[in-house]
Amino acid sequence: MEKLYIEGGEKMYGEMDMYAAKNALLPLLACSIMADGKSTFKNCPNIEDVKNMLLIMESLGCTCNFENGSIYSEPTAESSCLIEEDLAKTLRSSIFLMGSILGRYKKVKIAYPGGCDIGLRPINLHIEGLKALNVKIHEEAGYIICDGSNMKGGIVNFDVPSVGATENIMMAATLSKGTTIIKNAAREPEIIDLQNYINKMGGNVRGAGRSYIVIEGVKKLRSCEYTPIADRIVAGTYMLGCAMTGGEIQINNVNFEHIYSLIAKLRETTCKIHVKGDKIVIKAPKQPLAMKYIKTSPYPGFPTDLQAQVMTMMTVSKGVAIIEENMFEMRFRHISELIKMGADITVSGKTAVVSGVKKLQGAGVTAYDLRGGSALCLAGLVAEGTTVISDLWHIDRGYESIENELANFGVKIQRKR
Numbered sequence: 001m002e003k004l005y006i007e008g009g010e011k012m013y014g015e016m017d018m019y020a021a022k023n024a025l026l027p028l029l030a031c032s033i034m035a036d037g038k039s040t041f042k043n044c045p046n047i048e049d050v051k052n053m054l055l056i057m058e059s060l061g062c063t064c065n066f067e068n069g070s071i072y073s074e075p076t077a078e079s080s081c082l083i084e085e086d087l088a089k090t091l092r093s094s095i096f097l098m099g100s101i102l103g104r105y106k107k108v109k110i111a112y113p114g115g116c117d118i119g120l121r122p123i124n125l126h127i128e129g130l131k132a133l134n135v136k137i138h139e140e141a142g143y144i145i146c147d148g149s150n151m152k153g154g155i156v157n158f159d160v161p162s163v164g165a166t167e168n169i170m171m172a173a174t175l176s177k178g179t180t181i182i183k184n185a186a187r188e189p190e191i192i193d194l195q196n197y198i199n200k201m202g203g204n205v206r207g208a209g210r211s212y213i214v215i216e217g218v219k220k221l222r223s224c225e226y227t228p229i230a231d232r233i234v235a236g237t238y239m240l241g242c243a244m245t246g247g248e249i250q251i252n253n254v255n256f257e258h259i260y261s262l263i264a265k266l267r268e269t270t271c272k273i274h275v276k277g278d279k280i281v282i283k284a285p286k287q288p289l290a291m292k293y294i295k296t297s298p299y300p301g302f303p304t305d306l307q308a309q310v311m312t313m314m315t316v317s318k319g320v321a322i323i324e325e326n327m328f329e330m331r332f333r334h335i336s337e338l339i340k341m342g343a344d345i346t347v348s349g350k351t352a353v354v355s356g357v358k359k360l361q362g363a364g365v366t367a368y369d370l371r372g373g374s375a376l377c378l379a380g381l382v383a384e385g386t387t388v389i390s391d392l393w394h395i396d397r398g399y400e401s402i403e404n405e406l407a408n409f410g411v412k413i414q415r416k417r
């Protein structure tokens with residue numbers, strides 16, 4: 001089993017061009033099934049979640065190719081419309097295929113999805129939303145079986161603004177007759193990206209970015225070339241690494257508005273952040289101040305996907321930070337590992353109190369999920385001695401060769417057995 005070995009003590013310096021966001025690209029790939037002809041996606045990261053998505057699409061009859069950061073995919077006229085358990089379990093985003101397969105082929109049979117083990121992650125909102133579009137759904141031996149032969153537009157009212165459920169309904173509704181309205185829709189930038197993609201293919205969606213989305217069904221979509229938005233979470237991860245090492249880095253090709261909640265918090269810590277067009281430069285002080293209170297919430301609030309990394313920064317910041325995780329109940333699994341490295345963290349329910357210490361100590365630690373794993377890499381940057389991280393497959397799901405990216409920023413890091 002490969003592990004990451006990090007020698008702490010280096011400041012992060014350098015520059016990086018950001019690649020497309022995993023959370024934008026995965027639903028777009030699913031959506032490409034709805035268009036005739038060959039779709040092209042540019043600036044794609046070579047990460048496990050993307051590779052697994054392509055495997056699932058191939059099992060559905062699509063022809064997929066991934067070369068030099070570009071993905072080409074072309075669906076077939078007929079498909080099995082079946083996603084077997086072993087494939088569905090490889091990533092949670094297999095759930096997006098429910099909406100797009102239904103849109104195109106009007107039926108789907110899919111095993112319950114997998115993904116990060118960060119809590120319950122129910123799919124009730126996806127199911128209720130599709131039912132509102134007149135899809136008949138039943139469950140049988142671990143499979144969800146959907147009949148969309150009488151699909152039509154409807155009104156979907158989410159109890160909670162779910163990113164995945166909003167995207168699923170946008171896709172299914174695009175190839176359904178009539179108008180669909182999504183109320184209390186999620187407002188993440190990735191949802192605006194999906195709207196832009198669908199409209200580029202000839203669909204008719206408006207309102208994304210607000211909580212009220214209107215989709216007018218169309219008969220057909222045509223394939224196109226598309227460059228998804230950049231990965232705000234990967235950008236945020238490296239900004240936090242820079243902030244805690246006292247370095248200075250520049251990230252290119254990123255929309256600062258997408259991570260404004262992080263930028264505002266980093267400014268509280270006395271980090272200097274300059275935005276020049278699509279470039280962000282961050283210059284960190286010797287020891288940043290603690291952010292007082294961080295509370296994860298749906299966009300434009302502070303993203304749950306940066307909670308573990310921000311907590312790691314707080315372990316070595318000056319003062320006490322209170323961090324509240326409101327999105328997923330098992331998203332504190334990195335804490336036991338940070339404590340092994342000398343962090344001072346106490347937890348009560350969904351709240352963690354982090355008191356900054358002068359230094360962390362290198363230790364053998366385990367990545368339990370994707371973002372928690374990247375947070376342990378950040379901890380390694382400021383630890384005395386060597387940090388050894390195992391179960392890297394979690395990190396590889398969402399970071400394109402994290403060791404090369406960090407090494408380019410001057411970090412002493414190696415992947416070896």
Ligand code: UD1
Nearest residue numbers: 023093121122123124125126160161162163164304305327
């Ligand atoms: C997406 C992101 C993930 C991010 C999360 C929250 C992708 C591929 N993944 O996940 O990285 O951490 O948004 O920003 O884009 N919920 C229900 N019922 C449902 C669906 C969700 O109760 O049917 C709840 C969840 O338990 C959670 C909240 O809604 O508390 C938000 O989850 P959701 O937005 O659906 O997350 P994902 O789309 O799975």
